[in-house]
Amino acid sequence: MEPKSIQEASSILLDDPKAKILAGGTDLLVNMKHRVEVPSVIVNIKRISHLDFIEKKNGAIGIGALTSLKSIYTNPLIGKNLRALTLAASSVGSYHHQSMGTIGGNICQQNRCKYFNQSHWWRSSRPLCFKAGGEICHVVNKKGICYSSYSGDVAPVLLALNAKVILETKTATREIPLESLFSGDGKVPLNLQGGEILREITIPQEASDGFSTYVKIANRESIDFPIVSIALWASMKRKEVRVSFTAVDRRPVRAKGVEDFLGGKELNEETLEEAVGLSSQEATPVKTSLYSPSYKRKVMGLLLKSALKEAMRRAGR
């Protein structure tokens, strides 16, 4: 189906809860080919106009959900003010995925797991996992719970920038912090109410007043999901640091413990080491990929260290 407005798309979703939204297609179509998503109807929202834009409004930056990742990292406004977002958008998949993929789709991507993102044939050697419609989560061997990891590149950056999202239905619009969009439930990773569609992402003005970076560790540099990634925003003036990680939990996580510890403190070797020690407590990685939870925890610390050092170097200049 090709609705012309969000309202129309929203009522299709309300009528048919098994309908799925299609934007760039680089996540949904792969999952459909793997038969892990079997929507009754595909709602192509790309025919809806006014969803592809990057604009400044009262200092804040608004980004339409259908803006391609490529237009994000080639945009001078974002390049100048939000370096981490440029880095994250240009690290998604390959050049093709960046041209096809949208920021809304990247945020709303399915969680990933080595038992889920596999072909039907591969998965046929064991019972369906809970996320794919079975009973047991093979990662933890428990019933009725899913531990798949959220592995998006863009969401952690937007979390660290304190971004908000505007969700729209047929009748209502609400703006919520991006953080509360993520449910922490591997089976249904997003807190969307019936018929809700992500329309816009807004990044507050203060985000442009700090240093931000995104560091990704992945198997292949060219085209891969992160093993672990960190997004960091720091303002030396306000003595505030905001940190988030991706691919270590069922949602992208804000490292609140690290942030509270560093808040109001001078960044130096000592505080840095202590913060690094705290970082591994911020998430509960499980073995959803080939990499062990202990390795992921170690990498979280190392990433925080390098990101903080980079922030200190920039501030020193």
Added chain:
Amino acid sequence: MKHVIALNINGDTYEVLVSPNKTILEVLRDQLGLMGTKRGCDLGVCGTCTVLMDGEPYLSCLTLAMDAVGREILTIEGLSQEGDFDPLQRAFIEKGAVQCGFCTPGMILTAKAILDEEGKPTEESIKKKMAGNLCRCTGYKKIVEAVLSVATQTEREE
């Protein structure tokens, strides 16, 4: 239910009868006989099915045909003009950048997108952006050389 849609491919309009779940790759190869676009992994990893949609590199295995209505699709068949090779195609031949040839259509179209976007891309930029096109003959060096030669050639012509 099948739908009749009009697709603009290589400057020509094709009317095709498709079910909504068909990708452009399937329509190109199975219905229109345009076999230049290759099916590799069929999951958006290998890049060999690349086509240009309005000049942007798209993975045709992950693009629904119905989604391509109203957009200009360019495949490898539409690249040569009046029987003459495109400079990129000639460079690939001259530099020996074609081995088995399976990845070549995707490589050339991705390279075209890069050249059209950047004009004079650096070697680093070519390598980064073409990383999504896999070559199992591992002839990457010659491929990058071929694209670079066209990039510098256009510079000379200017």
